Amino acid sequence: xxxxxxxxxxxxxxxxxxxxxxxxxxxxxxxxxxxxxxxxxxxxxxxxxxxxxxxxxxxxxxxxxxxxxxxxxxxxxxxxxxxxxxxxxxxxxxxxxxxxxxxxxxxxxxxxxxxxxxxxxxxxxxxxxxxxxxxxxxxxxxxxxxxxxxxxxxxxxxxxxxxxxxxxxxxxxxxxxxxxxxxxxxxxxxxxxxxxxxxxxxxxxxxxxxxxxxxxxxxxxxxxxxxxxxxxxxxxxxxxxxxxxxxxxxxxxxxxxxxxxxxxxxxxxxxxxxxxxxxxxxxxxxxxxxxxxxxxxxxxxxxxxxxxxxxxxxxxxxxxxxxxxxxxxxxxxxxxxxxxxxxxxxxxxxxxxxxxxxxxxxxxxxxxxxxxxxxxxxxxxxxxxxxxxxxxxxxxxxxxxxxxxxxxxxxxxxxxxxxxxxxxxxxxxxxxxxxxxxxxxxxxxxxxxxxxxxxxxxxxxxxxxxxxxxxxxxxxxxxxxxxxxxxxxxxxxxxxxxxxxxxxxxxxxxxxxxxxxxxxxxxxxxxxxxxxxxxxxxxxxxxxxxxxxxxxxxxxxxxxxxxxxxxxxxxxxxxxxxxxxxxxxxxxxxxxxxxxxxxxxxxxxxxxxxxxxxxxxxxxxxxxxxxxxxxxxxxxxxxxxxxxxxxxxxxxxxxxxxxxxxxxxxxxxxxxxxxxxxxxxxxxxxxxxxxxxxxxxxxxxxxxxxxxxxxxxxxxxxxxxxxxxxxxxxxxxxxxxxxxxxxxxxxxxxxxxxxxxxxxxxxxxxxxxxxxxxxxxxxxxx
Numbered sequence: 001x002x003x004x005x006x007x008x009x010x011x012x013x014x015x016x017x018x019x020x021x022x023x024x025x026x027x028x029x030x031x032x033x034x035x036x037x038x039x040x041x042x043x044x045x046x047x048x049x050x051x052x053x054x055x056x057x058x059x060x061x062x063x064x065x066x067x068x069x070x071x072x073x074x075x076x077x078x079x080x081x082x083x084x085x086x087x088x089x090x091x092x093x094x095x096x097x098x099x100x101x102x103x104x105x106x107x108x109x110x111x112x113x114x115x116x117x118x119x120x121x122x123x124x125x126x127x128x129x130x131x132x133x134x135x136x137x138x139x140x141x142x143x144x145x146x147x148x149x150x151x152x153x154x155x156x157x158x159x160x161x162x163x164x165x166x167x168x169x170x171x172x173x174x175x176x177x178x179x180x181x182x183x184x185x186x187x188x189x190x191x192x193x194x195x196x197x198x199x200x201x202x203x204x205x206x207x208x209x210x211x212x213x214x215x216x217x218x219x220x221x222x223x224x225x226x227x228x229x230x231x232x233x234x235x236x237x238x239x240x241x242x243x244x245x246x247x248x249x250x251x252x253x254x255x256x257x258x259x260x261x262x263x264x265x266x267x268x269x270x271x272x273x274x275x276x277x278x279x280x281x282x283x284x285x286x287x288x289x290x291x292x293x294x295x296x297x298x299x300x301x302x303x304x305x306x307x308x309x310x311x312x313x314x315x316x317x318x319x320x321x322x323x324x325x326x327x328x329x330x331x332x333x334x335x336x337x338x339x340x341x342x343x344x345x346x347x348x349x350x351x352x353x354x355x356x357x358x359x360x361x362x363x364x365x366x367x368x369x370x371x372x373x374x375x376x377x378x379x380x381x382x383x384x385x386x387x388x389x390x391x392x393x394x395x396x397x398x399x400x401x402x403x404x405x406x407x408x409x410x411x412x413x414x415x416x417x418x419x420x421x422x423x424x425x426x427x428x429x430x431x432x433x434x435x436x437x438x439x440x441x442x443x444x445x446x447x448x449x450x451x452x453x454x455x456x457x458x459x460x461x462x463x464x465x466x467x468x469x470x471x472x473x474x475x476x477x478x479x480x481x482x483x484x485x486x487x488x489x490x491x492x493x494x495x496x497x498x499x500x501x502x503x504x505x506x507x508x509x510x511x512x513x514x515x516x517x518x519x520x521x522x523x524x525x526x527x528x529x530x531x532x533x534x535x536x537x538x539x540x541x542x543x544x545x546x547x548x549x550x551x552x553x554x555x556x557x558x559x560x561x562x563x564x565x566x567x568x569x570x571x572x573x574x575x576x577x578x579x580x581x582x583x584x585x586x587x588x589x590x591x592x593x594x595x596x597x598x599x600x601x602x603x604x605x606x607x608x609x610x611x612x613x614x615x616x617x618x619x620x621x622x623x624x625x626x627x628x629x630x631x632x633x634x635x636x637x638x639x640x641x642x643x644x645x646x647x648x649x650x651x652x653x654x655x656x657x658x659x660x661x662x663x664x665x666x667x668x669x670x671x672x673x674x675x676x677x678x679x680x681x682x683x684x685x686x687x688x689x690x691x692x693x694x695x696x697x698x699x700x701x702x703x704x705x706x707x708x709x710x711x712x713x714x715x716x717x718x719x720x721x722x723x724x725x726x727x728x729x730x731x732x733x734x735x736x737x738x739x740x741x742x743x744x745x746x747x748x749x750x751x752x753x754x755x756x757x758x759x760x761x762x763x764x765x766x767x768x769x770x771x772x773x774x775x776x777x778x779x780x781x782x
Contacts, residue, residue: 090149137184157219203232234295241270252310256318260307260326267303268333271296304351315362321419323359328421364435367412390486394479401469406483414495425502430525437533444537478605485612546623563587565637568649584659618669625677638688645692647699662710
């Protein structure tokens, strides 16, 4: 039964056979843990033995070191004893030598007893005194020799100095001294030479300290070796300076912008210290002062060369900053040295000029490449909103690269200006401003290149590279002009303001450094002249745009001229005077429409820049009449004797000129230049027609008729173009296409407009006519 029951239980719990008892588990893991612990114990015992061995070795070596130290001390003591022994032997040898020499003198004196017998009393007295002097001198020389043997240099020099003061004849060079005195003097000179050599050897020791060196120099001065002492003095200070520079040069790469100032501080501080110490030790002797100046000049030349050799690449902004900091620090040090009557500023500036100009030249080359070479450059140029926002307004009207080019130009100029220190601006400011104006001129040439038809300009020989953007539409070209105008009017004055401020403050305060040193290099530049240079570059861009715009208007795509002389030749109609609806010729009507269209685009693109709008449109109008005045083919036809000229042609030409003038007057940009050219064209035409038999007096109406007719034509064209009523020309105050300026004199009936009258000039003149002739920077010039 039990067997049956157990089998039944196994059937009910078949998995119980695979269960490992807990006792077996404890036994297995306990044995493994004990093995690990035993292994760790063995390792710890091995480590303990190793530590004990190391400690015993260390103790043994320490005891050996102590024994060696004791032996070194004993050896040092023995060396001292040996030195004393040698000194005593030297004294003994000197005594022996003196004794032998005394006996030799006695033997040599025995041969002269016969001659001395004639005056025995005198000879005996002289011999006694001579022997006493010789003995004293011999003892003195022996004493000096002992001091030399014991290296008691100061005591030996003091003894010699005392002896020479006691017996001044020892310093003389005459022939009055006796043989005994000359021999003593020669022996004394030999010992002084030995002292001099020992002092030189001491000064050459690398470990010699400042106090010990001062003692050496003082000893040389007592020996009468002043020039040698000063030479050692300068060499010592030069060595100290060289060691300081060598210690610092290893750190130069860590401070690329300020290392030059540190080098300047090291050199000029050493020069100042040497000058002060030289005055204290050697006095105000001009010989030594000149040596100090020569040494300082040599050190400054080495300094400039060292700064160049360790400078960053010259085309980087870090190199310009390093040069600026170096100039600032060095000139400040020179100013301090001038208080010590050490004038080195002129030499420093002569040495710095080629270095600074080289760094400026390479930095401006980099700036030109950065601003103008846009192909393959994705680098962003961060600008503050104050500088970036005026140019960002043109981004919607033009190619983004055009705006980027302007921002890169401002960034490049700003980066250079930020690296400059005050004294660099004071001495090189004129050079820097000239380079900025030249860089702007290169920038303008790139803009001209991007205008349609720019390849026809033969003057742009430097710009053969590809320009990545082209301004083809009116809005793009106006944005291009607005960008250049904004840079000159707003951004450049902000970027270079610190340069002008530094130059202005220096001129007002009368900088003491400049007065005491020399006139600053290339710093004298007139602000008006500099702005005039920028204005000329801007005028070049504006004139090129106007010339291309007018040529595209005058010539068709086929190359035919729309404005030709045939318009005014062979007219069969009746005189314009009897025409009920006289109008300008078709090309001038088209000109009016083109100017109106351009004015509308300018109002959007150049919003808020009324000045450039009026100047640009005025220049465009002037360019048309200038072309007509200079077109020899046009005048060749009119002035040809075979040309069938009639009064109606002359009337039409005069009306066209009045119409052109009235366009400018109506739009708010009257110009004296336009008025003069138009008058010249009318005068030439009258002369040509009169030569063909046309009487101007009878066929040409009064000027008032042409003025009123031109005004009426403008009204008709405006009404026909807009389809709505337009105010009369005489009553207009504002124009929807041209943004008027309050400064421009309004058009009124009271202002005469006749081209032929004497007062006609005033109809196109206003209080701001000079502004129209030179539109840029007139406010800032004031």
